Amino acid sequence: MKGYHLGEFEEIVLLYVTILHDEAYGLAITKGIEKDLNRSVTLSSVHTALYRMQDKGLVESKLAGSSTERGGRRKRLYSITNVGKEALWNARQARNKLWSLIPKTTFEGW
Amino acid sequence: MVEHQPNPPRWADRFLEWYCNPQLVEEIQGDLYERFLEYTQEKGLKKARRWYAINVFLFINRYTLRRHRSTYSRLNSLDMFKNYLKIGWRNVRKHKWPSLINVLGLALAIGCCMVVYTFIFWTFNTDDFHENRDNIYIMEKVLQGDNELQLRGDSPEPLGPAMAKDLPQVKAMTRFTFSRGIFQYDDQVFSESINFVDPEFVQLFSFPLKWGKVEDFGAMDGIFLTERVSTKFFGAENPLGKQVTIKFNNAEGEIESSFQVKGVFEKLPPTRTFSFNILVPYQHQLTLGRDDFLDWHQAADATFVQLDPTADPSKVQQALTPYLAQYNEDNKGWKLDQLNLQPLSNISRHAYKWGNSFFHQSHVVAIIMLVVIAIALLLLVCFNYVNTAIATASSRLREISVRKVMGSQRRQIISQFLVENLLICLVGLVTGILLAEFLFLPWFKRFAGGLEFRLHYLQDYRHALFFLTLLVLLVLGGGGYPAYYISRFPPVEILKDKLRIGNKNRFRKILLGAQLSLTFIAIFSAVAFIKHTQRLKAVDWGYDPEAKIVIRLDEGISYDRLKNELAGLDEIQDISGSIQQLGRGSNGITIEIDGEDTPVDEMVVGPDYLEKMGLTVIDGRFSSPELDTDISQSVMVNAAFRRHFGWDVAVGKVIQLEDQSYSVIGELEDFRFEDFFRPIQPMLIRVGPKSDYRYLTATLASTAQTQASAKAMEGIWKEIYPDRPFNFFFQTDVMDGYFQGFEQVIKILSAVAFLTIFISTIGLFGLAMLILARKMKEISIRKVLGANIWNVSRLVNREFFWSVVLACMIGGPLGFLAIKAILTQISPEMPNPGFLPMLVAVVGLLTIALVAVAGHIYSAFVKTRSSIYAMSK
Incomplete structure (x- = not known):
């Protein structure tokens, strides 16, 4: 299998799914992106990315137990699958490779 | 203490729940809500609520949209649909008369709608064959x-x-x-x-x-x-x-x-x-x-x-x-x-x-009038349907309760009733189209100036769209309220027989009132127009149009030569010539009196024309053929002219016309020199030269043989001018063009009045039948206790009485004002529709109510001979 090529946004979301580990749900990921990357993102776009990646088999999800904090509504927690890990890994490899091809002088004194 | 929780907009939540895939609703709502709470803290409730609503919309995409759940439920709903049709058909058969009435009314209204639609479609698509x-x-x-x-x-x-x-x-x-x-x-x-x-x-x-x-x-x-x-x-x-x-x-x-x-x-x-x-x-x-x-x-x-x-x-x-x-x-x-x-x-x-x-043109007023008529007719039939549907509701209550108990949702019951209505509307639509094609359209074409419009049903998607819209409107308009009304009742109360419905439905009375108002207006306008035409036709024209044949003289025809030849005919008494002909309009000119310009109408005639046409002199004299000054320096005026300038005496006044002075030698009684669209205008009559004559008027000795005389005159004409067409008319016919327009309007209005009367009569008929059927028990008891037929009719008529009164009170003033506005346009001198149309409309409405109800009351009364039987049921 050639592997699925992640989009830039998908890559970020998938990274957060991994980072947040057991606590990865839509809003948490949105907040993470907003805080760490200082980038404004709508809730629905994060959800959509998650649904799409679930369709592709990159993540899997389950409903968490109910709590009182959000009007008793359950969260959907996401975790990365092996396919997802591979896609993420491939993305990183590709990047590293490209970085290594940049002539040394480009970033000198930048 | 429980702190009051801030709430996101309820409609947004509902909307989300409606469109969203149920498996995803919970988490999305949860995420939105969590953030909503945070935002409420940070930015205030108002902003947070707005954010929430916006984001609900942002969530619409292909992952979140609701899907069909399973093939199983789809099959089931198809079965239910079949069941609706079956029950609907049984109902139609059970209430044969009301159903037939509804279909018939619908067909008539749809037929009229088709005519209007065809006409308007033509209006908006004229000249469509030109490539450019x-x-x-x-x-x-x-x-x-x-x-x-x-x-x-x-x-x-x-x-x-x-x-x-x-x-x-x-x-x-x-x-x-x-x-x-x-x-x-x-x-x-x-x-x-x-x-x-x-x-x-x-x-x-x-x-x-x-x-x-x-x-x-x-x-x-x-x-x-x-x-x-x-x-x-x-x-x-x-x-x-x-x-x-x-x-x-x-x-x-x-x-x-x-x-x-x-x-x-x-x-x-x-x-x-x-x-x-x-x-x-x-x-x-x-x-x-x-x-x-x-x-x-x-x-x-x-x-x-x-x-x-x-x-x-x-x-x-x-x-x-x-x-x-x-x-x-x-x-x-x-x-x-x-x-x-x-x-x-x-x-x-x-x-x-x-x-x-x-x-070829269609006046905006005509288009609006036709649309109003079409809408009014559609409303009438919708009201009919609503009324009968509500009246039959009580017989359906048990069925509905059972459905509800078996798990039917209100939505499903509503759709069941709409499907039943759809059934009736479809039959009505097909009948209506047939009616329009074979009856209404050919009739309408004849007096739309021979315009040939027809619809090619299959060639244009817009026609299909129109019929679809019409169908949807009718189904919702006729079935919407009954479905909503009937599906409302709680099943337990019905099944325990605790509920009585349909007796005191105010909405139904208002509908009936509205329906009768429309009927009232229709009768009123038709009668008003017929009466008005009669009155206009009876108006004296101020001269004698009888036994006068007018020949049009084109360029190159010699008045003198023709006059001399025609004088040989025995039946001709008099011959005179004119440049304008009475009843055929006038010139608009500007005259100067005491240095002031005023527009007036002018007729130019031969010197003896007025006298021979039988006009009346009030003051002064007619111009004389013998006096040259009468031709070059004198004019006559009508009484309206004198009144217009506020004079006591017109004779002797001096009028400037194109740098020449004329003195007034005679004042004439007002006469009709044109149709009734304008009141009689101030008019000046001048004598013109023979060479300008455009008309020759021959007065016959008697009115007995006008057609034969015209033939004889044509014979003489053909001898003198064999290659020129002979154009003539009878002076009595000069207003025909004006009255022709009236006759068209009268035909349309009478047709509409007939239709509304018919539709509302059959509507009332069905309604009375249903109400009586429900009241059989009551009537039986009353009869056993000694009530006679009059007591019983009063009981039933009470149901209709207020609707009739309401109809007269609304329809009367409305119809009066509308007709007065129209009459002012077509004959400003006589704008009042008069008393008769009102009387006819009131009597007509009462008759309709009586006819529709009386038969039922009688048969109901007779049927309750076996009163005990009715009570035991």
């Missing part, structure tokens, strides 16, 4: 008068050629001017309408040709005919190349030209907005005494221009400014304020603004 339809414009003049603007459809003759020369956006132009001529081929001679057009006419428009080629038009001696003219003169054979002659009239007399037939058009397409018979090249007028076409004072009846498809009409319009100055230099009358480009596609709805125009 969207790029063709008609030049419109905007004239500035003293205090008003006037729109005119004719245009200055040089305008078209100037535009074609100066403006690159103008691809082609053609002028279109009406004329008359005497068309002769072999021994056939007829006066025909002729149009002068520029050579581009044939290519600019797309009238299909039967014989000949488009390029052949333009030669000075080549003419094109329509199929109608071709058949009239040449029969079925191809007339290309045939030589014909046309005699034209001009200022000097008669000029004969000979032409070759170069082309014949197919039957003109039915959606055309203007017609013609014979096309002659515009340039041909140069051989008829015209020197050039450069005079801005001369007008063409219409100028059509074809713009380049990329051109902007408003830019072209701006470029027309230089022509305004040119026009105003040559014309001293009303100032030309603007030249407009009117799109051809819009012309049938615009041309009425030009007064008398040759375009």
Whole structure:
């Protein structure tokens, strides 16, 4: 299998799914992106990315137990699958490779 | 203490729950809510709520949208649907009469709707056969008068050629001017309408040709005919190349030209907005005494221009400014304020603004009136359906309760009732279309000026769309409320027999009232118009129109010669001539009295014309044929003239007219010199020279043989002028054109009145039947206790009484005001509809109610002979 090529946004979301580990749900990921990357993102776009990646088999999800904090509504927690890990890994490899091809002088004194 | 939780907008939540896939709703709502709470803290409730609503919409995408759940539930709903149809059909059969009434009413209303739709569709799609339809414009003049603007459809003759020369956006132009001529081929001679057009006419428009080629038009001696003219003169054979002659009239007399037939058009397409018979090249007028076409004072009846498809009409319009100055230099009358480009596609709805125009047009008022009638009829049948449906509701309650108990949702019950209504509406629709095609449309076409419109149902998706919309509206309009009403009741109460419904439904009474109001207005208007026509026809014209034959004198006909020959006929008593004919309009002129200009009407007549027409002198005398001064220096006026200027005596006053003084020698009793559209105007009557006479009026000795006398006169005419057509009319017929319009309106209104009466009668009939069926028990008890038939009828009539009263109270003033407004337009002197229409409408309404109810009451009363039986049920 050639592997699925992640989009830039998908890559970020998938990274957060991994980072947040057991606590990865839509809003948490949105907040993470907003805080760490200082980038404004709508809730629905994060959800959509998650649904799409679930369709592709990159993540899997389950409903968490109910709590009182959000009007008793359950969260959907996401975790990365092996396919997802591979896609993420491939993305990183590709990047590293490209970085290594940049002539040394480009970033000198930048 | 429980802190009050802030809430997101409820409608947004509901919307989310509605559209969102149920498996995803919870987490999305949770995430949104969590953040909503945070935002409420940070930014305040208002902003947070707005954020929430916006984000609910942002969540709409292909992952979140609701899907069909399973094939299983779909199968099930199909079964339910079949069940609805079955139950619906059983119901139709159970209530045969009300169902039949509904279908019949629907069919009638839909039939009328179809006629209106066909007419309006025609109005909006006229001239659709022209390939360049969207790029063709008609030049419109905007004239500035003293205090008003006037729109005119004719245009200055040089305008078209100037535009074609100066403006690159103008691809082609053609002028279109009406004329008359005497068309002769072999021994056939007829006066025909002729149009002068520029050579581009044939290519600019797309009238299909039967014989000949488009390029052949333009030669000075080549003419094109329509199929109608071709058949009239040449029969079925191809007339290309045939030589014909046309005699034209001009200022000097008669000029004969000979032409070759170069082309014949197919039957003109039915959606055309203007017609013609014979096309002659515009340039041909140069051989008829015209020197050039450069005079801005001369007008063409219409100028059509074809713009380049990329051109902007408003830019072209701006470029027309230089022509305004040119026009105003040559014309001293009303100032030309603007030249407009009117799109051809819009012309049938615009041309009425030009007064008398040759375009087939539909007046906005007529369109609105027809739409109102169609809507009113549809409302009537919807009300009928609602009423009967509510009245039958009680017999359906058990069924509905059982359905509800078995797990049916309210939505499903509503859809069940709508499906039943759909069943009836479909049958109604099909019957209605058949009615329209075979009955209404042929009838309507006859007095729509012979316009041929028809719908090609399958060729145009818009027709399908219209029928679909109509169906949906009818289903919702008729079935919506009953479905909502019937599905409302709680099943337990029904099954325990605790609920009584349908007895005191105020909504139903209001509907009935509205329905009867419409009927009232329909009866009122029809009677008002019939009565009004009678009254107008009875109005004395102020002269004696009986036994008078009027012959029209065209150019080149000698009044004296004709008079001398006609005098030989025994039955002719008197002969007089005039330039204007009574009943055929007048001139508008401006006179000067004591240095002040006033517009008045003018008639120019022969010296003995007025006396022989039987007008009455109030003061002074008629002009005398013997006195020369009577011809050159005297005028007569009518009484309206004297009143207009506030004089006590008119005779002896001096009037300035075009730098000449005239003294008034006689005042005449008011007389009808035109139809009733205007009140009698101040009028001045002058004596004119014999050479100008346009009409010869022959007074017969008796009214017995007018037709025979006309024949005899034609015989004499043919001896003197064998190649000129004999045009005559009876003086008694001069108002026929005016009354013809009335007769059309009366026909339409009577038809509408008949339909509304019919629909509401059958509606009431069905309703009374249902109400009585429910009241059988009550009637039986009353009868056993000694009630007679009158007591019983009072009981039932109470149900209808208030609706009838309401109808009279609403329909009366409404109908009165509407009709008065219309009558003021058509005969300002007699705007009041009078008392009779009101009386007829009230009596009519009561009769309808009585007829619809009485039969039922009687049969119900008789049926309850076995009262005990009814009670035991």
